[in-house]
Amino acid sequence: MTSNPIKNSVSNSTNSTKSNYHHGDLHQQLLNKATLMIEEGGIEGLSLRKLATRVGVSRTASYHYFKDKNDLLCAIAENGYKLRIKTALMNLNNDSLSAREQFHFFVHDYVRFAYENQELYELMFGRAIWKQQNSTQALRDVAYPCFQYQLELTKNWQQNGLIKSDENTLRLAQVIWGTVHGIAKLLIDGIYTHTSQVEEICDSAIALFTNMAPSDVVLKVDLDS
Amino acid sequence: MTSNPIKNSVSNSTNSTKSNYHHGDLHQQLLNKATLMIEEGGIEGLSLRKLATRVGVSRTASYHYFKDKNDLLCAIAENGYKLRIKTALMNLNNDSLSAREQFHFFVHDYVRFAYENQELYELMFGRAIWKQQNSTQALRDVAYPCFQYQLELTKNWQQNGLIKSDENTLRLAQVIWGTVHGIAKLLIDGIYTHTSQVEEICDSAIALFTNMAPSDVVLKVDLDS
DNA sequence: TTGTTAAACTTGACGCTGTCAAGTTGAAAG
């Protein structure tokens, strides 16, 4: 035996001998595979049975780590919020950015995050979790600071004279969130007819909110990473 | 036999004698009952089997009028668009309205329609139908004019100097739609934490787009019907 | 009046789903 005994016991789901008792990182494996499956086949396409088969365990194995399907979805969304906050802080908490640049980044970055993680975004901000009080406490603890952060940003944009300062900050933040959320949803749900022009739509939104001439809006910053 | 023979054959789903062959308006009955069930228990809560039971027919009876579940959902959404256009035209195509009043009405009316027909709205503008090219031709024929109408309104608001006229009309219309859609979705999906202040959020959106002082925004028009 | 036809509706069956209860496995602790 040269290989790690734990890893060895985990591997080989096609093994015909019945040594499939994991005793390993099944929790994490389920989460990872489920996140992957969701991005591939949508939230509706994820079934606990298919997930179990793909991870190489029996159909009800996941019930030892997640109370039910909703609990698993909440855990996936939770990771999504952590990812979102991490990337947002990385892109926006840069002192060399002007308020204008920061706002521009925020809008484009928000919509891009949603587009690049369509099913994850739907899970994070969609009806499946929030509509009928389905969210777990752990999820709420990660999700709320995410909006609080957006509120902070809005306050900053107001203080820098970028957007109307004679308007309630909370309301403004809600409107701005509504706008980027709405654009993202119309985009990823396939309702906008010309999806290639989303960047332009974002720029128009920025122009409307900041009351700048259209020519001022497009920055010379390369957004491609 | 005093009653209408057709109506008679339709009625009495609890009848123990096996005279449940409808030969009536089952198509319309299915549509009506399904629309009702969706608004009660959500899109996910609607099953063809429960629908059939409630209408008083066998589980597969609906397949004679709708190709599959998706086809039924499209038909319901189609009716939703017709309702939306009817109410929008009724409320907004009033010559006595100023551009400002019309814009104010549009925003509040849009969000209210979504709120009062939550599940129908989700069906009309949600992923279930649009995401994977699931829409029927009949649905598309009703849905597209709905956005065209919003484009016309936007052009009008621009011409009346209410919103920026140096911006591409199509882009502006897409942004405005995105905003009201986003506000509506965050509201009905239960993501906004204080749902009672949606009217204020709408007013803030109006203020942002029209560049008016907040005090100018709230009109003295009673929106309650 | 009787026979035919075709549309309207039903029954049976299949594979899929989430989930509960009860049984099995196997590593680790005594």
Next chain:
DNA sequence: CTTTCAACTTGACAGCGTCAAGTTTAACAA
């Protein structure tokens, strides 16, 4: 070496959408 208990499996159930094949019945033709 035995006990214990978490980890995992198997069996079962009700529900779902949908297809194929069968039954009912209104309407029309002879």
